[in-house]
Amino acid sequence: MARTKVLLTVNTYPLPSRSYDELVCTAGILEDGTWIRIYPVPLSFLLGQRKSGKMETFKYNWIELDLIQRSQSNDFRPESYSPKHYDFRDLKILEHLDTKSNWYLRKQICLQNVYTNFNLLIEDSKAPKNKSLATFKPSKILGMDIEPDDREWKNEWTEIRKQGDLFNQEKNPEILVPKLPYKFFYKFQDETGKVRRLMIEDWEIGALYWKSLGQTEGNEARALDKVRFRYEKEFLTKKEIYFFLGTTKQWHMRRAYNPFVIIGVFYPKLDLQTKLF
Helix, strand or coil: CEEEEEEEEEEECCECCCCCCCEEEEEEECCCCCEEEEEEEEHHHHHHHHHCCCHHHHCCEEEEEEEEECCCCCCCCCCEEEECCCCCCCCEEEEECCCHHHHHHHHHHHCCCEECCHHHHHHHCCCCCCCCEEEECCCEEEEEEEEECCCCCCHHHHCCCCCCCCCCCCCCCCCCCCCCCEEEEEEEECCCCCEEEEEECEHHHHHHHHHHHHHCCCCHHHHHHHHHHHHHHHHHHHECCEEEEEECHHHHHCCCCCCEEEEEEECCECCHHHHCC
C-alpha cells in the first residue's frame, strides 16, 4: 500500500506481547470509507504521543505513514497492515477532525458504509470476503452487561514485559499494564429484531474504569456505576450510537459463527428533531 492516509478511530486495550512491548490494535478509515487495521502498534509509541501533548487529539487524527499488508500466513484478514517502520519514524500527523456541528466531519468519513443487518455482516466475514472491520448501527440497544473477569494476566504474560501503568506511568514504573478485572458487553437488536451481545474491548472503556476507580478511592462498585452511567444512561439517552466492530484473529480463523467484538463506540449527539419523524 505504501504511503497511506488514515483517519485513526480505534485503539483497543493493550495486551502483552513476546515479540514487542505491550501492543495495541489500532484501526482507522481511509478517505474512501475503507477500514484498515494497523498492527502492531507499540504502547510505548502511544504513551510517547501522550507525553508530547498529542495524545488527547491522536484519535480522529489523520495520519500518513508507510504500510505493508500483512502476509496471509500471519493474518488472512484483508484489512490488516503493519507499519513499515516499527518506530514510526515516517509518521506524519495531519489535521484533527473536531466535534463541531455534531461530529459533521467525522460522520463524513466514519458513516460512509454502515451495516444495519448483523446477518449480512456475518456473511461478509466469511470467505472469500473475510471482512473483519465494519461500522454497525444497532436498531435498539437494550442495555449493558458487566461480568467479573480474571484479575491478573496469564502467568506466561506476566514476565513478558513490565513497564509503567497505562494511565499513570509515573506512579510505579515497574508494574505491568493493569489487567481489567471486568468484561463489558452491549446487548442490542439489529433491523431483524434478533437480540445479540458483544464484548466492548476499546481503550476508552478501560481508561474510564481506571479513572473512575481512582475517583471513588478504589471502590469498584461505584467505579462500575460510573462506567454504566456513561455507556448506558448517558449514551443511550443523549447519543446516536454506532459500533465500530472488529474480529478477533483467533475466532475468525476458527470460523466461529460470530467472531466480532466492539472495538469502538461512535457517539454524536442524538438529533431529537430527526428522532421525532
